[in-house]
Amino acid sequence: MTEAQPEQFRAQSHAFNQALPKSAEESHGTDSKAPLPKGVVLDKDGKPCRTCTSVASWRALTKQAQQSSSSKTESSTSSATQSMPATVARSTPQPTEVPADCPPDVEQLGRSTWTLLHTMAATYPEKASAEHQEDMQGFLKFFSKLYPCWVCADDFRAWMAHPSGRNQPKLSGRKEFGWWMCEAHNEVNRKLGKKEFDCRLWEERWRTGWKDGRCD
Numbered sequence: 001m002t003e004a005q006p007e008q009f010r011a012q013s014h015a016f017n018q019a020l021p022k023s024a025e026e027s028h029g030t031d032s033k034a035p036l037p038k039g040v041v042l043d044k045d046g047k048p049c050r051t052c053t054s055v056a057s058w059r060a061l062t063k064q065a066q067q068s069s070s071s072k073t074e075s076s077t078s079s080a081t082q083s084m085p086a087t088v089a090r091s092t093p094q095p096t097e098v099p100a101d102c103p104p105d106v107e108q109l110g111r112s113t114w115t116l117l118h119t120m121a122a123t124y125p126e127k128a129s130a131e132h133q134e135d136m137q138g139f140l141k142f143f144s145k146l147y148p149c150w151v152c153a154d155d156f157r158a159w160m161a162h163p164s165g166r167n168q169p170k171l172s173g174r175k176e177f178g179w180w181m182c183e184a185h186n187e188v189n190r191k192l193g194k195k196e197f198d199c200r201l202w203e204e205r206w207r208t209g210w211k212d213g214r215c216d
């Protein structure tokens, strides 16, 4: 994996500092020895990366941090205060109950981004001018560097840069670009153990709507 630019480090660290309760930040800074819950991905500064981690793993991390901070408090406070952690644990929402106005996890970010990417393909010219192709090439280059889940971005960039050249963006027109985007998405689906999408259907899914008329 390639190194992130310094600005990227700062931006991700800033986002993390805003997103995670202070107790979790303290427990999982670079000096922490506590094992992280399964699925938590660290940023390059050693702090948990919310946009690289699922809601479920993030919840586990937050809970762990709350328990760690309350067990420290418990040893030095009254029994009334000691009843707090159970209350907190019981009232912690499950992943499916995360309010819509919370920062995105890796899955929500991914769904929103694929919607943007496939819709860009769906509205791409049937035959793209040299300028349009150049613009899209530039967009994909920067997108694959700046995507806020850095592990996703690194893998996506590596896939595009396959030495054979076979994964380079196909930008001559809508059909080629839409198919390429579908293959790119399928690469991630395979990596995550998800079912592959039938790329013959990409236009129905993202441009025309399904033939049965349910999108009309």
Ligand SMILES: Cc1cc2nc3c(=O)[nH]c(=O)nc-3n(C[C@H](O)[C@H](O)[C@H](O)COP(=O)(O)OP(=O)(O)OC[C@H]3O[C@@H](n4cnc5c(N)ncnc54)[C@H](O)[C@@H]3O)c2cc1C
Binding pocket: 106, 107, 108, 109, 110, 111, 112, 113, 114, 118, 147, 151, 152, 153, 155, 156, 181, 182, 183, 184, 185, 186, 188, 189, 192, 194, 196, 197, 202, 205
């Ligand atoms: C560039 C990129 C890299 C990513 N890398 C990672 C990663 O490394 N690790 C990680 O955990 N997550 C990653 N994600 C997120 C991941 O791909 C999913 O978005 C996330 O797991 C949510 O998945 P989902 O099952 O809800 O549907 P999504 O995979 O988000 O798909 C949304 C919808 O797109 C349609 N669809 C599915 N496959 C295709 C296809 N091949 N072509 C056209 N349409 C399709 C389906 O209708 C589906 O419901 C990445 C996202 C992006 C944009």
